[in-house]
Amino acid sequence: MVEIFAEGVIKSMDAVTQHEFPWEKFEQKAKNLGFLQMGWAELSPTDNSGVERYRQWLSQNHHGEMEYLKRHLPIKENPELLKLGLKSAFVFSFPYFPHPAPLESLADSENPLRIALYAQGEDYHHWLQAKLEDIQKDLQLEYPGEIFLSATDSKPVLERDLAHRAGLGWFGKNTCLIDRKHGSLFLIGEVLTSLELTKKMEISADFCGTCTRCIDICPTEALEEPRRLNANKCISYLTIESPTSPPENLRSKMGDWFFGCDLCQTVCPWNQKIFKEKLEVLPTRSLTLEQKQELTEELRLILKLSGKQLLRKYSGSPLSRAGHRGLRRNAMLVIANQKIHGLNTEIETWLSDEKLGELAKWTLAQL
């Protein structure tokens, strides 16, 4: 059988079904690269309840304006549509606290802005992808006739669902995948393959018990039920993915988060146990006079730099994903919620902006 890759490469697919995969060798390789865990999962399991839950989530419009998630539904339902002959995924977890590729300028110790932990360094779509490609290369050498394709948040697959079925953790009530030994401050990556594997993975039990700390702390009540997050209300969505300004009723609840949010994870006892007192759980930080001054100057810069300069400042980090308008939007929300005075002139320059004008007016009214 011959299959054609999306890129146009032709690959022979006289499938070699592999039953004796050298797990120890590859687990060691993954460990040497810094991965926490490695497992595997079928791409089209008989029980596809993960996709069913995803379908329901979309139908409730909990994806906000992330339209690509809707477009990906047919492939998530039926990976055969990728036409690559992919059958399984090797799934990996990689910790982001402490950050493995830190950018000093974004670290809490250096930067007065409140930035989610995963974003305080280089973009994982680059550094994690490179590590996955390293494993992909070795897999390809081991099985020259098979297909391997590495990805992290870049292919239409349900990564938490895959990781759960690969035995890497349980779905916490905050929707994050959690492992008893490693907590939840890890990213998920995979190498998709035409190999069909047989090793039985041990699915993690649910260790949330009666705890509801994540639901209780969420300032915007985005966790509407255990394991159901409405992205329209999530600070992470509102400061990273959303192309617009948040609805007025949520703005003052967003605290001082400039990019992303970690509260429902930092409050989690499974992370608290591992990282002890290092995790911050305040919805809004209280600042010394000096910290407030530093924050004011950083926010001034964000409102004053040109779009190009601003994107250059954050190039290579996840912050560039918000775009320059998104970053200015986030700056105004922080100004309003931390009651930062002395930036009125900078805010006024945005009053006539088509996208930011209304928020600029609201921000001035809060001060």
Ligand code: B12
């Ligand atoms: C869209 C998206 C977001 C959205 C929506 C998040 C959400 N919870 O749905 C927003 C922008 C809000 C977001 C925020 C964050 N994200 Co995000 N995001 C994604 C993305 C691209 C898709 C997720 C998705 O499909 N959501 C839709 C829901 C329905 O699916 P789900 O979250 O996977 O939920 C499954 C379970 O909850 C499960 N489920 C629900 N109920 C039940 C009940 C039972 C019994 C069972 C068994 C299962 C179950 O079924 C669902 C479907 O399979 C993935 C990457 C990917 N390609 O998968 C990253 C991803 C989920 N994000 C990630 C991260 C790190 C974050 C943030 C921590 C970043 C930050 N600090 O700001 C926050 C965490 C917020 C949170 N509490 O989820 C990681 C998560 C790693 C982990 N340990 O879980 C991922 C996997 C990216 C990666 N490659 O590592 N994200």
Ligand code: SF4
């Ligand atoms: S990331 Fe923040 S806003 Fe989003 S669900 Fe968790 S606590 Fe709520």
Ligand code: SF4
């Ligand atoms: S805070 Fe509690 S309920 Fe939420 S994910 Fe952690 S253990 Fe589960």
